[in-house]
Amino acid sequence: MYPVCVRYLGREDAKDVLQDGFLTVFDKIGTYKGEGSFEGWMRKIFVNACLMRIRKGDVLRYSEDISESPELGGTMDYGVMEQIGTKEILDLVAQLPPGLRSAFNLFVLDGYSHAEVGELLGITEQSSRSQVSRARSLLQEKIKKLYNGTK
Amino acid sequence: MERNDFDKMLRDRLERVTEPAPDVWEGIDRELTRRHRRILFRRFSIGAVAAAASLAVALLVYRDLRPERHVEAPVTTVAEVQQESSSEPAAVEIAPIAEQISRLGEDRLVAQAKTAHAAMADQSGTPISAEPVQPSEEPVKEPAAEPAEETVVSVEPANPVENEDGKLSMEDLPEDFWREDVPDTKAHTSTISILSNLTTVASDGDLIYRASPMHSSSQSGSRQATSLVEPVSGTPKFFSPFSLGLQIEFPLAGSVYASTGLTYSYLVSQYDMLVDKQLFEGSYNQLHYLGVPLSLSWHFVESPSFALYASAGGAVEKCIYQRYVFGSNTLHEKVGGLQWSARIGLGAEYWMAPRLGLYFDPSLVYFFDNGQPLSIRTQQPLQARFEIGLRFKL
Numbered sequence: 001m002y003p004v005c006v007r008y009l010g011r012e013d014a015k016d017v018l019q020d021g022f023l024t025v026f027d028k029i030g031t032y033k034g035e036g037s038f039e040g041w042m043r044k045i046f047v048n049a050c051l052m053r054i055r056k057g058d059v060l061r062y063s064e065d066i067s068e069s070p071e072l073g074g075t076m077d078y079g080v081m082e083q084i085g086t087k088e089i090l091d092l093v094a095q096l097p098p099g100l101r102s103a104f105n106l107f108v109l110d111g112y113s114h115a116e117v118g119e120l121l122g123i124t125e126q127s128s129r130s131q132v133s134r135a136r137s138l139l140q141e142k143i144k145k146l147y148n149g150t151k
Numbered sequence: 152m153e154r155n156d157f158d159k160m161l162r163d164r165l166e167r168v169t170e171p172a173p174d175v176w177e178g179i180d181r182e183l184t185r186r187h188r189r190i191l192f193r194r195f196s197i198g199a200v201a202a203a204a205s206l207a208v209a210l211l212v213y214r215d216l217r218p219e220r221h222v223e224a225p226v227t228t229v230a231e232v233q234q235e236s237s238s239e240p241a242a243v244e245i246a247p248i249a250e251q252i253s254r255l256g257e258d259r260l261v262a263q264a265k266t267a268h269a270a271m272a273d274q275s276g277t278p279i280s281a282e283p284v285q286p287s288e289e290p291v292k293e294p295a296a297e298p299a300e301e302t303v304v305s306v307e308p309a310n311p312v313e314n315e316d317g318k319l320s321m322e323d324l325p326e327d328f329w330r331e332d333v334p335d336t337k338a339h340t341s342t343i344s345i346l347s348n349l350t351t352v353a354s355d356g357d358l359i360y361r362a363s364p365m366h367s368s369s370q371s372g373s374r375q376a377t378s379l380v381e382p383v384s385g386t387p388k389f390f391s392p393f394s395l396g397l398q399i400e401f402p403l404a405g406s407v408y409a410s411t412g413l414t415y416s417y418l419v420s421q422y423d424m425l426v427d428k429q430l431f432e433g434s435y436n437q438l439h440y441l442g443v444p445l446s447l448s449w450h451f452v453e454s455p456s457f458a459l460y461a462s463a464g465g466a467v468e469k470c471i472y473q474r475y476v477f478g479s480n481t482l483h484e485k486v487g488g489l490q491w492s493a494r495i496g497l498g499a500e501y502w503m504a505p506r507l508g509l510y511f512d513p514s515l516v517y518f519f520d521n522g523q524p525l526s527i528r529t530q531q532p533l534q535a536r537f538e539i540g541l542r543f544k545l
Contacts, residue, residue: 002172003165019178024386026183052383052423055430081160086168089161108158109165122429140157 001046007093008050008105017053021046047110051120054098080147092142096135103128104135196535200513203497341401344412344510346540348394378484379427380436380475382525387422389527398444400542406450408460416440416468418526426477434477438526440490442468448498456502462514465493473524490528491519500542508542 001021005014024045032041081089096104102121106112107128112120117128398412418438424431446464453459470486496514503509516536518528527534 002170002175003168006170007165015172015175015178018172018175019182020386022175022179023182027386052430052432055432081157081164086164087170089164090168090170093165109162136157139161 001042003090004043004046004110005050007090007109008047008102009053010094013053014050017046017049021049024049043110047106051102054102055121080143083147084143088146089143092139092146095142096138100131100135100138103131104139107132108136193535196537200497200515200535203513206497341399341545342508342542343545344396344398344400344410344540344542346394346396346398346414346512346538348512348536348538379482380484381425383423383425383430387420387525387530389530390419390421392416392418392527394538396442396444398540399545400448403447406453406460408448408450409446410448410462410464411443411445414440414442414444414466414468416442418528420526422525424475424477426475426480426482431477434475436524436526437472437474437476438470438486438524439472440468441471442466442490446494458500460498460500461496462498462512463493463495465491467491470523486524488522490521490523492528493517493519494536496536496538498538502542502544506544508544510540510542512538512540514538 002014002018005017005021008014009017021042025042028045032038093101093105093109099121103117103123106117106120107114114125114128114132117123117132118125121128123131394414394416396412396414398410398414400408400410403409416439418440420436420438421433422436424434424436426434444464444466446462448460448462450458450460468490470490473484473486475482475484494514494516496512498510498512498514500508500510514536516534518532518534520529520532523529
């Protein structure tokens with residue numbers, strides 16, 4: 001669960017939330033009904049804990065994140081992704097602006113729908129689409145830069 | 152690479168990543184230890200209250216089974232009155248008793264002894280002189296021109312049960328003779344108390360997210376219709392409530408007392424909250440209550456300096472001020488309705504001085520659901536409360 005927390009929060013905050021998340025798991029273990037995988041159930045708890053931490057610290061920066069995110073486009077080769085290490089990718093995701101990062105993590109990596117992302121983040125579905133798209137472009141750009149830097 | 156392909160590849164790569172989390176288990180272990188101690192304290196509190204209740208019941212049973220004692224006499228007893236029939240005035244020796252009483256430092260007793268003695272003399276038809284009240288080596292006698300029989304009151308550590316016919320024992324004294332000489336520190340007087348109490352916090356709660364405002368209205372209370380603040384799922388933390396108050400207690404009948412007064416309570420909670428649709432984690436809610444308690448107590452063990460009592464009653468409280476603190480912001484909201492509660496408890500009071508006493512009053516309190524804001528009272532309606540205070544006799 002640590003990598004899950006890292007891609008939402010970065011490494012420093014991830015440690016605190018990881019601890020809180022495990023305590024919540026211990027507290028609520030009795031509520032797990034066996035529906036779905038245990039890992040999935042745990043992941044929801046950690047994601048929820050991460051979202052609360054992000055919103056607490058960055059709620060006032062949401063709009064800045066969105067407005068300052070440039071529209072990026074282009075495509076990426078498979079080879080580029082293969083050349084980048086997993087931990088580097090994890091750190092690049094964690095370096096996304098908080099608002100974009102949350103939507104991107106929820107939609108792309110944790111499988112929530114845009115409607116669910118909108119509900120969780122308190123934004124519209126359209127805004128979720130927009131943020132995910134911008135986050136994806138930004139991440140691709142970062143990966144390319146990293147790839148070009150390591151070449 | 153298409154957008155979906157990029158997402159899938161990213162997902163696959165990050166799904167497989169594993170990384171050890173540094174120092175997390177130590178923190179978890181510390182937190183679990185802290186929670187374990189809290190649970191132990193809660194159990195100890197409940198056990199203490201149960202033990203106190205058991206002790207009180209045992210004392211009650213013992214009190215009922217114990218044979219009644221006719222007179223609780225002090226050490227000094229009046230043993231016998233030697234009386235010989237005579238028509239002449241008799242001289243009475245009350246010096247020894249006066250001396251002994253004086254040694255006790257109770258001047259009032261001297262006067263009482265004289266009064267009692269006069270009463271005895273009236274009963275026997277024998278005039279008595281009770282002049283000598285000062286300690287003296289020699290018994291003081293009435294001057295008698297003719298030989299006269301004397302009625303002598305002497306003091307000796309005799310057993311009053313071994314009376315013989317014609318001899319007056321302490322049981323012949325007026326009923327209230329000895330009772331009045333006991334310093335009266337409590338008997339049926341009103342008291343005023345300054346109190347404070349702490350309540351055990353046994354619940355960190357497992358707050359379940361509710362889409363609607365948590366504080367729904369109820370029949371006996373109504374909260375504000377709309378609130379900008381909603382508690383959300385998480386692990387709320389409740390700090391021990393603290394109360395201060397002033398109470399007056401007055402006797403009703405026998406050993407039954409009634410008390411009422413004014414109390415102030417301060418409750419602090421910390422939980423994640425949505426403020427105008429934005430989430431703030433670990434924010435604070437502060438509640439200030441003013442309340443009027445009313446309770447009856449029965450003193451089942453009562454001595455001049457110590458008493459044990461059982462009490463039951465209730466209180467009604469009004470939240471006079473509520474404040475949320477989230478981030479660097481604060482928000483005030485009015486709270487409607489009243490908080491009703493009921494309590495039972497056992498208490499002990501000790502009178503350190505004639506008019507100053509200390510009391511300890513552990514009790515169980517139940518807070519009814521009156522639609523009040525989230526606090527330890529809504530999460531844990533049944534609480535153990537430990538009240539301590541000073542009592543002043545009016």
